[in-house]
Amino acid sequence: MILIILFLAACFLAYSNGANDNFKGVATLFGSSTTNYKKAIAWATITTFAGSIAAIFLASTLVKNFSGKGLVPDTLIQSPEFAISIALGAAITVFMATKIGMPISTTHSLVGALFGSGVVAVGTAFNFAKLGNTFLMPLIVSPLMAAVISLLAYLLFKKLRSLLGVAKxxxxxxxxxxxxxxxxxxxxxxxxxxxxxxxxxxxxxxxxCIEKYEGNFIGINAQKMLDFAHYISAGIVSFARGLNDTPKIVGLLIVINTLDIKWGMIAVALAMAIGGLLNAKKVGEMMSKKITPMNSGQGFTANLVTGLLVTTASVHGLPVSTTHVSVGSIFGIGTVTKKADLKVIRNILLSWLLTLPIAAICSATIYWLLLHFK
Structure with a gap:
């Protein structure tokens, strides 16, 4: 029974993750009016699911990291109660944020939940050094890198567009x-x-106003080529998110020795897809419309930067947040165009600061209850 509860808790976390995160890869498609909401979420669902399946073969390091290995003693990792508390603590945090439309990081929630349950379980034996080096540093650095790189990339593409004679x-x-x-x-x-x-x-x-680009590049209409590239870049971001997030959730299931990890990843992928289809709209509108207005060229630049950073991090086992990278990229565009809504950014940053302590408290409480009332 306890293993069934663990499996359901992991699926609830995957559902919440999909609801909060699935639309982030295609937010610029919708925000720049390149496509409508239904087509955008459909593209996100297909490409995220593909990334989840690819994670079976490419992301074994992240599975180990998010099982808690190295942070707490190995004997605790084999405890279903420990894994359940992490899954539910993170899931509750992400689900609440989704309901109010705040784009928070599932990665951040998992780190907070690992911390909360780990400290209750082992106290000072918890590996605080690894928590900082392996988890917190990538989460802090990645949005800053994304903002700077997207700003520079947009300026570069803008100059290139001018040299090629493509005008707005x-x-x-x-x-x-x-x-x-x-x-x-x-x-x-x-x-x-x-x-x-x-x-x-x-x-x-x-x-x-929907900005369009006139002119041709190698005989192809510039706007059509840009829209195609924008779709591809959005697909890359969604694929990278599935590749990066699926193993983090599946890492909680390694205590179920009778369940093949491949089947665990498929179950998580399906739950993520359903969550995105049913509950992604509030967060989608926040990401698409409220951080900064953008055209298709700016959206393409933000997606390209996000996709490259998240994919690189996944292959090297670095648990960056797609949310942090995506918001950082969009904010970088808003900074260079001077149209970013600083009040919205401030609220998002506040939700990021609260994510870790809320997840830690929820997870620690659930773990304590499971130990005392089992």
Whole structure:
């Protein structure tokens, strides 16, 4: 029974992870109006699932790291109660953040949960040095790196676009406008309405304006090529997220010796996909619309930087947060365009600061209850 509870707890964590994280890879597709929400979440689901399956072959180091190996004694790692408390502590934290639309890090939640249960279980025997070097440093450094690299990459691409003669189109609305004209009828007590049309030429509001690129590159329309590249970069980010996050959750299942890790990864991948399809919209709108307005070129740049950083980290076993990297990349774009909403960024940063202690408290409480009431 305790092993079944552990499996369900891991699936709940995967569901919460999908709800909070799945849309992050395609946020710029939706934010730049390159596609609508339904198409964006469908693309995210397919590519995230592909990354989860790839993790079976490429991410064994992360599975070991997030089992708690090296942080606590090996005997504790084999305890189902310890793994359940980590899974539920992290899942509750991520699920609450999803409900209020805050994009937090599942990685950060897992680290907090490992810390909370680990300290309750072994006290000062907990390996605080490894916690800092292996987990916390990548989480702190990665968003800063992403912001700087995306800023520099956007400036580079902007210069390259200018050299290739690809220019932004002016956004105007041309068409006919119909107005109802009220006129007195034959009887004074009645009024009649007639429709009168006229040609109009209006400048769009900034928030309604969709910037397009005109010109050709190697004989292909620049906007079509950019949209294609944007889709590919969004797919890379989602693939990298599945590759990076799936083994972190599966690491909690290694105490179930009767369950093959491959089947564990498939179960986690399915739960993540369902969570994203059912509960991703609030976080998706926060990432897409509220950090900074962006066009397709800026969105492509942010996704490219995020995908490269997260994929590199996954292959080398570094537990970076896709959330932190993605938000950092989008904020880097907003910094260079001077359109970033600093109030939104401040709220997101506050949620990041609270993630670790909340996960630690939830996990520690659950572990204490499991030990005393089993």
């Amino acid at each position: 189109e002016t956004c105007i609305c041309v068409g006919q406008e119909k107005k109802a004209i009220l006129k007195a009828g034959n009887h004074k007590e009645f009024l009649t309405a007639e429709m009168e049309s006229s040609q109009t030429l209006n400048l769009m509001k900034q928030e309604e």
